[in-house]
Amino acid sequence: MTIHLPQGPYEPRATPLDLAPTGTPLASRTVFSAAHVVADPYADTTPDSPAAVDWDATLAFRRHLWSHGLGVAEAMDTAQRGMGLDWAGAEELIRRSAAEARSVGGRIACGVGTDQLPPGPATLAEVRAAYEQQLAVVEESGAQAILMASRALAAAAKGPQDYLETYAHLLRQATEPVVLHWLGPMFDPALEGYWGSTDLDLATDTFLQVIAEHPDKVDGIKMSLLDADREIDVRRRLPSGVRCYTGDDFNYPELIAGDDRGFSHALLGIFDPLGPLAAHAVRVLDTGDTKGFRELLDPTVELSRHLFQAPTRFYKTGVVFLAWLAGHQDHFTMVGGLQSARSLPHLAKAYELADGLGLFPDPDLAESRMRALLTVSGGTR
Template identity: 55%
Template sequence: MTTLTLIDADGGLTAVPLAEAPAHTKPRHPLTSRVAYAAAHVVPKPFADNTPGAPAEIDWDATLAFRHHVWSWGLGVADAMDTAQRNMGLDTAATRELISRSAAEAASVGGALVVGVNTDHIADEVISLEQVIDAYKEQLHLTEDAGAGVVLMASRHLARAARTPDDYRRVYREVLAAAGRPVVLHWLGTAFDPSLAGYFGSADTDAAAATLLQIIEYNRDKVSGVKMSLLDAGAEVAVREQLPESARMFTGDDFHYVGLIEGDERGHSDALLGAFAALAPSASAAIQALDRGDVAAYRDILGPTEALSQQVFAAPTYYYKTGVAFLSWLNGHQAAFQMVGGLHAARSLPHLSEIVRRANASGALERPELAAARWHSMLAVNGIDFATAKPVEESAEKSAEKSAEAEATDAAESVGLLA
């Protein structure tokens, strides 16, 4: 039996059985019951200067091949968003080339694609509301000219410049008026980006949601949906139930997506998730089950992945990109565990080990033998002899033996049999 060595926070090693890859199959027809996008990451050249502050040098073959992997499972790709390290290493030149290349690849296979539009080509400084509007429009036009759909991302510049909810209403009104077709709005919470505190004009979620809903209502013909990434299922459902029929709710809640996507008699959320970049086969298989009306199978497939996603997105949540790239490497979608800006060093070895454990338990390892070999090689590079790990069953037996010995010693001491 092949085993998988895991390491805990104290350096202790255990070995668990390596699970077989689930027998998921790619869809023969488009998915129909839910609209689902995987927010994809970027793969840098492994020999590039992938250090903090260095320009992004992208391995375009691997990066685009990953997008084809997502499309092959019937999912759409959400590109050039926070998962692709916007505002965390992906510079303007690389962002624009990514949008152009991804749009061309999507057109070549008929793949669904939306990309992030932001203001991040402007230096990280305070600018006026007029400059925020112009910056948004510049990226909006470049994206539409490339042929991609638009996700209007939350802007750090707008968060700094805006003073009232009216400022948000004005900026979005003017930017949306310039859009050639309906766009998806994005509400990104502070767990993902602390600089976005008070977005939509208030730190109170209900008040901010009211402003967001007003923006959608006043611009119905220009808003096709909203992606909420607050990690607050209750807030998402509350907004979802107030949306006009013309707008979809795309869950960005990587902690609670199983129930939100399943929904209830009052409605459901569609999906635009960084988690789905790491879970494309499972996400596809689960939605295929919903297409067949098999809710139990949906829960069986997707339910176990939520614990994995919660580990990937554990605080500090903005380092979740490291887990997405790590799983991509384990599953053979990139040659090296490298990230733009050195972000591959943002998580500890025990944290990554727990990702391995949960991926193994949830069917997220697409090629288990390869994943085990790569993970064990990483342990070896870090000076850890993975072959010395004790199987979980044996460790439990040893623990029981030690407990029995301790109890016997305590009993002997209590009757004076030991000196």
């Protein structure tokens, strides 16, 4: 039956892809999905209130990802760190998710930042102490640490040397190798000039110097600059044994597939809605079938680029919207009220693209929920 979307009439597909969990671990690539949080829709909150999280639904979604063989990257920007989820909420999320990971044998890595600092300027010593506090929480939980880019460090640092000294200090504190995360300003404008320069070539040199001076403490890096050529260049310059986890939600198929000089692993927000399909594609790649991998994953790029279009930081809205349509949660309420951050036409296009890919386990449910949103948000035509 035709559904009338803002962009025109659309005929939903009748059957989804067959993407049931297989229990087979991924072999050729290490793949993390940066997972979203599910809000409690009945909590009496405001956009300025601490996040009210539906813990049962949030943890159930992580079990869904683990069941397909994916790792979970927890308490990252996809979980609305700094956009609705404060440190108190992130700390509880880390502890709960790490415990859940242990119970099911799932892989988990968690974000370490400085977002417990009060608003306003912070000293470098305060930035280091904030990082150390969060690093201790993640390590105590048994999860791997991801050292995220810090707004406070970006504001406090006077140049590359401050980054070199801060990260050297943190890496010395880490008990196990960490993932270093370079998040570009398209995801968070406050991170403009990270690593001490707005010149990306100079910033890259500083980033690589941190790694070169502490290769035994760096498991890998996550590049989130939406620049495939730069990621490939950095990937080729990494010390032996240090992995590159692509965070490029525009170019991930080619970066994961790689070339005769290497490849990227993955830590991606788009692998929240694409989780089962992404896991299936990597299993095809595990057999050496690069062509089959690309045939599965290349068609998803249009959806990803749509969700991550500028302002890129609001991609979380589309991610949660698709989780609702797919039946992973019963509502489309987000912490901080972020469900209002994308327009009805944007969401309708996301539905069309995701349905065309066969991502919805129950296409009829997705269609009925899309119709309900159209009625409530746009009226009838």
